[in-house]
Amino acid sequence: MLEGKKIVLGITGSIAAYKSCLIIRELVKRGAEVQVVITPAGKEFITPITLSALTQKPVISDFFSQRDGTWHSHVKLGLWADAMLIAPCTASTLGKMANGVADNMLITTYLSMKAPVFIAPAMDLDMYAHPTTQQNMERLRSFGNHIIEPQSGFLASGLEGKGRMEEPEKIVEYLDSTLTTHHSSLTSKRILITAGPTYEKIDPVRFIGNYSSGKMGFALAEECASRGAEVTLVAGPVSLKTEHTNIHRIDVESCQQMHDAAVDAFKDCDAAILCAAVADFRPAEVATQKIKRVGENMDIHLVPNPDIAAELGRMKRDGQVLVGFALETNDEQQNAEKKLAKKNLDFIVLNSLRNEGTCFRSDENQISIISTAGRKDYEKKPKQQVAADIIDELTQLLTN
Numbered sequence: 001m002l003e004g005k006k007i008v009l010g011i012t013g014s015i016a017a018y019k020s021c022l023i024i025r026e027l028v029k030r031g032a033e034v035q036v037v038i039t040p041a042g043k044e045f046i047t048p049i050t051l052s053a054l055t056q057k058p059v060i061s062d063f064f065s066q067r068d069g070t071w072h073s074h075v076k077l078g079l080w081a082d083a084m085l086i087a088p089c090t091a092s093t094l095g096k097m098a099n100g101v102a103d104n105m106l107i108t109t110y111l112s113m114k115a116p117v118f119i120a121p122a123m124d125l126d127m128y129a130h131p132t133t134q135q136n137m138e139r140l141r142s143f144g145n146h147i148i149e150p151q152s153g154f155l156a157s158g159l160e161g162k163g164r165m166e167e168p169e170k171i172v173e174y175l176d177s178t179l180t181t182h183h184s185s186l187t188s189k190r191i192l193i194t195a196g197p198t199y200e201k202i203d204p205v206r207f208i209g210n211y212s213s214g215k216m217g218f219a220l221a222e223e224c225a226s227r228g229a230e231v232t233l234v235a236g237p238v239s240l241k242t243e244h245t246n247i248h249r250i251d252v253e254s255c256q257q258m259h260d261a262a263v264d265a266f267k268d269c270d271a272a273i274l275c276a277a278v279a280d281f282r283p284a285e286v287a288t289q290k291i292k293r294v295g296e297n298m299d300i301h302l303v304p305n306p307d308i309a310a311e312l313g314r315m316k317r318d319g320q321v322l323v324g325f326a327l328e329t330n331d332e333q334q335n336a337e338k339k340l341a342k343k344n345l346d347f348i349v350l351n352s353l354r355n356e357g358t359c360f361r362s363d364e365n366q367i368s369i370i371s372t373a374g375r376k377d378y379e380k381k382p383k384q385q386v387a388a389d390i391i392d393e394l395t396q397l398l399t400n
Contacts, residue, residue: 002176003031008077008113010086010106011051012093013041014165016122020046022168023087024054030176035077036060037106039093063105074105078112079243083179086110087148088122088165091133097145098136114222114384118175120148122165129163142378144385148174185395187228192269193221194262194276194308196236198255202300203287212277214238216325216365219387220273221247227391232265234258236276255279255305266312271321271394274309275349281305313344321397323390324348336370346397347371349390369393 007027011020020036027034034055038048048059060077086093086106093106097119102108110117119140127133128150137147148171151164165171195217199207218240221233225244233242233249236258242249250265252258255278266272281302291298309324316322324345326336329352336350350368366380369390378389 002027002172002179005032005082005179006080007032007034007175008081008084008109009034009036010084010089010093010110011036011038011042011046012086012088012090012106013039013044014088014090014122015045016088016165017042017045019165019168020087021050021054023085023171024051026168026172028054030172035081037077037109039104039106041090060105063108074108074112077109078114081113081115082183083115083118083175084110084113085118085120085171085175087118087120087168087171089119091121091123091127091130091136094119094121094133094136094140098139111382115226116144116146116179116388118146118148118171118178120165120171121150121163123163125163127163143381144388146174146178183227185227185399186224186391189224189229189271189398190232190269191224191229191394192232192234192262192265192272193217193224194234194236194258194272194274194278195221196238196240197277198236198258198279198305199253200255200279200282200305201286202283203289203291205290208279208281208283208302210277210279212236212238214240215363216383216386217273217275218242219383220275220390223384223387223391227395232269234261234265234276255282255308259306259308259311262308263311263315266315266320269320270398271323272312273323273390273394274312275325276308277327278308279305307343309339309343309345316344321346321394323394326350328352329354332368333370333375336368340370340372347393 011017024034035057036051036055036059038059038061051059096107097110102111141147148166150166196214197210197212199209201207221231222244225231225246231247233247235249235251237253250261252261282305284301284303312322322345326339326348328335332350332352336348340348348370350370351365364380365383365386367378367386369376
């Protein structure tokens, strides 16, 4: 069901670009709103005027639309879309997507995309069979992209292979069926998610906290909501905003506040994902006035905060799923397994500060999912795609 869905259609420089008109017609026929983003090479095969006439929208190709500084925001496109379809996708564009070569509007839009991405390759059969192309496609698959396999033909060597882009009707049908499954996989499910840091007050102007930005937890909330779930997001002090209307946000500051909100919400939830970086300790006493600098030293006596994961683990009833996070600096596997068992978790998401460019304040993460069934390792990727991997795992537990 594509009624009301917003689709970004990427078109690259392939002879199959003329088939994009048929793709647009089929998408519009099914009720979708289509925005075309075309590479400079793509315009050599089909004119923007034709595409604009079919979509009733100006075609986007360049970063700047005029010489007055007006520009097209690839970030806004990434937030606007329910899906991105790149058809046809050349070997050159595949390589750029797989390696983050953001030298045109289509690639920057892809790198900013929050929604599922579908890729329909189109190229010479021998190019398609080349190890480089195959490696790029496997890399894109590992990022969570959907590859719509091209049609079979014969290589120059005489062997059967693939290369010619799949027919427009089949591409749209695949997109439609996948989105329908994706967007409804958590329908009627209620998911609790904690995100961000907690601040533990020392006095009216100082606190104990950490570097968590909340990006991972917010990505998880958006992913769950996009699949039809009703999400309760208990967020520590962060500057992030939610996009999906299915997200009910509760803002808190301290661990105690987060604990109380999570315990209350979990009673009526099907699952909880505890992604927040919660302070384990808080000052035993909070000064009512700003503490002045007196003497050379100052001692702060800390006491334990409530353990949210342990509390929800004790509360968990049959049918509920509980997911935890473990951020480790050493003995990662051992510490994660201990936490998994001790807190009655169904699986735990392990990440490590030893993976440079991940975790706190980063837009990327690299995780392993650990359960009693074993360990799954994932490549480093944007947190939106990491969220999809985690929710795929959660969905299996909720729907089996």
